[in-house]
Amino acid sequence: MPITPVIFPELVRALIAVIDANADAVTELDQAIGDGDHVFNLQRGLQALQQHADEIAALDWPQAWQKIGMTVMSAVGGASGSLYATLLIGLAKSSQGKSLNVQGFSEALLQAVEAVKQRGKADVGEKTMLDVLVPVAQALQAEAAANSALPTILARLRQVAAEGAEATRDMVATKGRASFLGERSKGHVDAGAKTAQLMIAAIADVLDSAAA
């Protein structure tokens, strides 16, 4: 049974729930080495998405991603706003005309993550959300190539995301606000990596139950 944007309202609810539940912890991270607004930025974006959720549920994936991306772009602001907008608008572009099975989606995602790298002039190892997004996209591609079952794939993505977020702890930030602190940025998980991980896990949970 293919997953369509009909699932979007449920996804947004799950994302809102996971960000709200972890708000204080994430804010503490962004305050320690950033400016403390990351959670509010995401919450603003997710609220905006919730307002458009039904409308989005009626679209096909490329159209849905475009609409999600534009909504995020206009609601979030900050570094994470432009990066997630780039990711989602990138997905709209790269999924155009592709058959959206796991294989097709994983290719589209890799391209979209590539767009994020370019927008942020960043790559893995710089203590950003890319330390989660890049390994997750790569793992998805590997699992798709291996034709793994959905639950296996999702379990793997959860794990890779968690490892990616945790790996940022000992990194010295070279991108984003935390880079201003140089060596002082060490010892804290990156807020954007953490929320990327939380959202990926939440999405995986929704897809798990949808498939079950």
Next chain:
Amino acid sequence: MPITPVIFPELVRALIAVIDANADAVTELDQAIGDGDHVFNLQRGLQALQQHADEIAALDWPQAWQKIGMTVMSAVGGASGSLYATLLIGLAKSSQGKSLNVQGFSEALLQAVEAVKQRGKADVGEKTMLDVLVPVAQALQAEAAANSALPTILARLRQVAAEGAEATRDMVATKGRASFLGERSKGHVDAGAKTAQLMIAAIADVLDSAAA
């Protein structure tokens, strides 16, 4: 042996010492119900007097008081600056042509205190330095009339001053900054009354030893 302005440098040293020694306690009082600058105001005035002390020592009393008053007027500022300037310039005026025995001085002082009342549009019972100055001037007059010996007079003035200052504790201020607090001004001794008392006691000490 008549007391001449030759004693002035010693008086100023004693005043500086007593204000410095009580600076924190008085500042606390002026902070509680005023604005906390009273000690600094007096210190500025006393420093200025110290600079002119030798010059003043060479004058006669009316000239000395005029010079002291003008120096205080230009150095202190605030309510206490204009009031002490008025007192001292008042003394210069009211002592003119008087023979400055205890009797003559007590009359001059009463007139000068009258000028302070007019300048401040205030009287005893309003929780100000007048609650010390007025009873002290009155006590001096009474002792002068009774022909008391100097040590007796000075002891009486010390006592009256201490009572006057202490009496301000339970008053509601109706003049000066403390009046803005209305009932909230109760429970604290007035800073200006306290310093008036301290300075009178210090002057009495100097005169006691001078006479001894």
Next chain:
Amino acid sequence: MKKFIDDPNSLLDTSLQGFAKAHADILELNPEPRFVYRKQRKSGKVALISGGGSGHEPLHSGFVGFGMLDAACPGQVFTSPTPDQMMAAAEAVDGGAGILFIVKNYAGDVMNFEMAGEMLALPNASVLVNDDISLPKSHSIGRRGVAGTTIVEKIVGAAAEAGADLASCKALGERVNQATASLGVALTSCTVPALGHPTFALNADEMEYGVGIHGERGRETVKLAGASEIVAQLTDHIAEELPIAPGSKALLHVNGFGGTPLIELHLVYELAWQQLTRRGLSIQRSLVGNFTTSLDMAGCSLTLTLLDDEMVAYWDAPVNTAALRWGC
């Protein structure tokens, strides 16, 4: 104490030197006795002089210049200046048409300006500003002068510039003062440099309602409330004081005490505008910012001036000072 300072005793003089350098096009500093005075003077003009304790900047030295004050006499922090400053300033800026002292109603200021006026050999008068309504009109020493001072100084400054004589300037100043009411709240006290710690402590959920501008306690300590509630109370109290009729024209001044950001002051302005407009008032002019400060105190005051046409014209007239400038 978290301040940029070397020594509390030299703070004022060094700061005034910097101020005079930064605004050398419009004013000069006389270091001893201390006063700041207008560079371009005009003979035949009433000379306006104000002054008061320092720590309220830009008041008053920031208002020296064309169309406003001729001189300002800064005292030590929160301490009124001395008569010799006022007299020397008067002699320096006298234009032959008399001196008008604009004095905030505090015992120290009043008495020191009074002594200066008595000793000065030039014709002089004074306007007493007492716009703070936190105290009853019947208060034993009268109400305090606070942020309304800026309005009085601007309007009378324009009148003097336009050639009004001493009596008219005094009468106009008193009329503006009569038409002006201010009320403020403090969220924190402030730290006087010579003391090095806040004048009083407030709990995190408290504020002082009805404060003056010296970091002292106000009329009462109350629970901290939301901005709308605070502004509703302030505007209610102000509206009780002034004869507001539907269609009355007014100037609304939101004054920050120094530690409150502009984003909040503009929020307060919007809320006050809504409250007052609802009462039928027409807000014709506005001034939002830090003008009459209390060092680093967080808080703000509302000032409302009921305007007549003459006041509007003088408010709009050109002014060129460090802190207020328009029309030239």
Next chain:
Amino acid sequence: MKKFIDDPNSLLDTSLQGFAKAHADILELNPEPRFVYRKQRKSGKVALISGGGSGHEPLHSGFVGFGMLDAACPGQVFTSPTPDQMMAAAEAVDGGAGILFIVKNYAGDVMNFEMAGEMLALPNASVLVNDDISLPKSHSIGRRGVAGTTIVEKIVGAAAEAGADLASCKALGERVNQATASLGVALTSCTVPALGHPTFALNADEMEYGVGIHGERGRETVKLAGASEIVAQLTDHIAEELPIAPGSKALLHVNGFGGTPLIELHLVYELAWQQLTRRGLSIQRSLVGNFTTSLDMAGCSLTLTLLDDEMVAYWDAPVNTAALRWGC
């Protein structure tokens, strides 16, 4: 949290409404998407647009008006605005000669302005301001834009008003940016309204040296020092960055972060003036006050711009904005 606020979510919009009312003679507010724009526009003129997170007021909305910005796009507190704001602002103020975005170098600002520039159907360019020398030139994402932004916006604003084309405006902006170096210290952090408590804590005897404008920690935490010592360090570091020759002309800008009183800022100005003059610099223009703030943060920065004659002329040119006004 000691703030005048009802709800952190409505703070920005209500505040902007008040700001627009208080300055209705020079600007208008477009509520959705949020931008503030000049009332009197001029066709054939390059349109200057800036923006950034809120909490730095008066930057940037206080610089909208004749001779400076055509529009400002305020983001949430300390959060960059979004591309739709910039695009809508551009369309509103386009004069047919192209759009110049003035962007402070922060990842969020840069990327959001970049997206707007890519999507915008109008010719556009941008100037990146990176005057903060607390980070090495080689820093991985480059230096931050701080208080020097005001200088860039004023000078380029005057050039655009005088008819300079898009390429010249961009080149001039980059030249001013090159000639500008800033460095700041924070004595306290600040409290972001949505958070309700200070971003970081500093001991009573500590300060942050080399800070940005978001209440975050700086290059290093050091012992609090006297003003002279702090200013000497700041001017030393700035002098290492700029090619100061004896007789070089400069503009000295002392910028307060919001919580530091003017009396201290003028003290800092005097001390910096003395330090820099001793190095043979000729301080020709100055700006002292709270222009690029961090909410209620106590602290200040020094900004030095080496001036050429063209820059001086543009700096002196008339400007009529909420926060800077002269010559008109």
